[in-house]
Amino acid sequence: MKILIIEDEKELADSMADYLKEEDYRCEFAATFLEASDKIEIYEYDCILLDLMLPGGDGLKILESLKSQNKQEGVIIISARNSIEDKVKGLQIGADDYLPKPFHMSELSARIHSVIRRRHFGTTNKIHVNELEVDLLAKSVSVHEKALPLTKKEFDLLLFLLGNKNRIISKSALAEHLSGDMADMLDNHGFVYAHVKNLKKKLAEAGAKEYIKTIYGMGYKWES
Amino acid sequence: MNKLLNKTLVYYIVSAFVLLLLSAPSYYWFSRKLYIDDVDEAIQLRKDDFIKDALNTLTTSDVPTWNRFNRDIRILSDTVSKVRESIIQQEFYDSGAKELEPYRVLYSDVEIEGAPYTLMIRLNLVEWEDLVETTGILYLIILMVLLVGFVLVSKIISSIIWKPFYRTLDLMESFDIASQEPFYFSESRVVEFQQLNKALEKLTRQNLRAFQSQKEFTENAAHELQTPLAVFQSKLDLLLQSPDLTENQAEIVQQLYDAVARLSRLNKNLLLLAKMENQQFADKEDLNLNAMLEEVLPYFSEQAEEKNIQVEAELDETIQVHSNRSLAEVLINNLLLNAIRHNVQDGSISISTKQNHLQITNTGKASALDADGLFKRFGNPSQHANSSGLGLAIIKMIADLNQWEIDYSFSNNLHHFVVKF
The missing domain is CATH 3.30.565.10 (Histidine kinase-like ATPase, C-terminal domain)
Incomplete structure (x- = not known):
């Protein structure tokens, strides 16, 4: 999978590439508007991470030209301008997602995961992990071909973990993810613990292996 | 609170009243003197006429008849003990009005057929009270005219001279710094108003600029902080992946997470406030x-x-x-x-x-x-x-x-x- 990171802040771009390499993504960089325009002209990517404020131009212009060329790349806008107008405009032009800075790497990874899944596996979008099957469209999970009823939060949590396989996810990142729009209002990690505990219990009862590991003092990790 | 114009009006009226009151005695004195001079002149004239026309034709036997028909020019015996050839003030009883009336009187010695007589010429004066009353009424009329005049004049002044001032006042009252509406004063040909408008314009422009730059600063600062925060957080996420992280180090990372979360929350809230101040939430x-x-x-x-x-x-x-x-x-x-x-x-x-x-x-x-x-x-x-x-x-x-x-x-x-x- 190829990902283009259009971001002028080198440190941030490096961090993203570093975190994403675990998933076997190949990352390329573009730090200016021109560079980005050139790259999307010549190459094809599975997903493009697009910063809106670029030296040399507005990132939304890149999105517009992508769409006018009928390119199939998934686009996630990552912007320091956390404004509703930008978000609405970006999504209207055809971005798949909008992620305001600052964000957790795990959140980014989960979103890329979801965008790529959506782009590549249109109608039968199922994730298989050994005995586990996750149907992204039906939002259902089965273990050993037996349906496993999960709450919406638990399903969210499972997807988030699967989007960050073999990496430690901090409790803060999980708390923010599960809080959604109410994100990062309360530094309250207790409810994360409760949801993780419930999910682990349900998976274990259904006969799945113990994929979710608690890393003491740090967070959680999906190992498979 | 009084309006500016009402206040000046009151001052004008009070001072007009005081001035009129102060001038009343001199007015009275002058008009009285003028009147008496006039009367004295008339007496003198009558005397001259009498001496020229009547005196030569009169005989002593005519004297009682003359006195019967003339009230104010009489020929008396020369025994009258009054000053001669000088017009004096004297009161006579008026049988008609049944009261003493003031007169100007001239006594003069004349001879008729060699016999000495005293000629008395007198003219009735307007009574003192009447004069005062007339003066009073006159003054009252003047005062009324002034009053009406002042009110009219101040109305005209307000609509012409003070108009730019009231316009400026209205503008200042409706001024809202948050709306960022620039300020336009109308031209005025009065130096002071022009000065006032200029000063206000300068003041409001400075205020608007300060307000604007403060708002922009908050928003820009908050935006600029997002990127370093993102870098910070991303590096923490990477640090967490290090396989050889000790328990102690993990705890420090967790504390850093909390700090960066707090920082980012603070920043978001500042940004939200700045955006609200910049009225970026207009759609309802x-x-x-x-x-x-x-x-x-x-x-x-x-x-x-x-x-x-x-x-x-x-x-x-x-x-x-x-x-x-x-x-x-x-x-x-x-x-x-x-x-x-x-x-x-x-x-x-x-x-x-x-x-x-x-x-x-x-x-x-x-x-x-x-x-x-x-x-x-x-x-x-x-x-x-x-x-x-x-x-x-x-x-x-x-x-x-x-x-x-x-x-x-x-x-x-x-x-x-x-x-x-």
């Missing part, structure tokens, strides 16, 4: 607050579980508002968040909607909060590490933007926040 829609409350209640109830807080909601009456959705959400979230964050273990929260009032009551610190500083930015020194110190300032600003009222009270060891929509 009809909102059902009850529905919005019900939507977020499960999340907050879950958050409240950690402190074992009982959350009760009595959403009896539907509250409909016309507002910006994002801001209404922030208002609700911040109120609920506040009730949880500043609550105590095993506490309670009750939420109710009644007659366009949203009331949130919670247990917490056992004393009232400082109501004055409560809604100020960083005005409520919180012992809470997680509090940004901006939550209530944001609530207040959202309420102000929507002309909603927010009240805080403390009773029965409970904190009450009421929003009146």
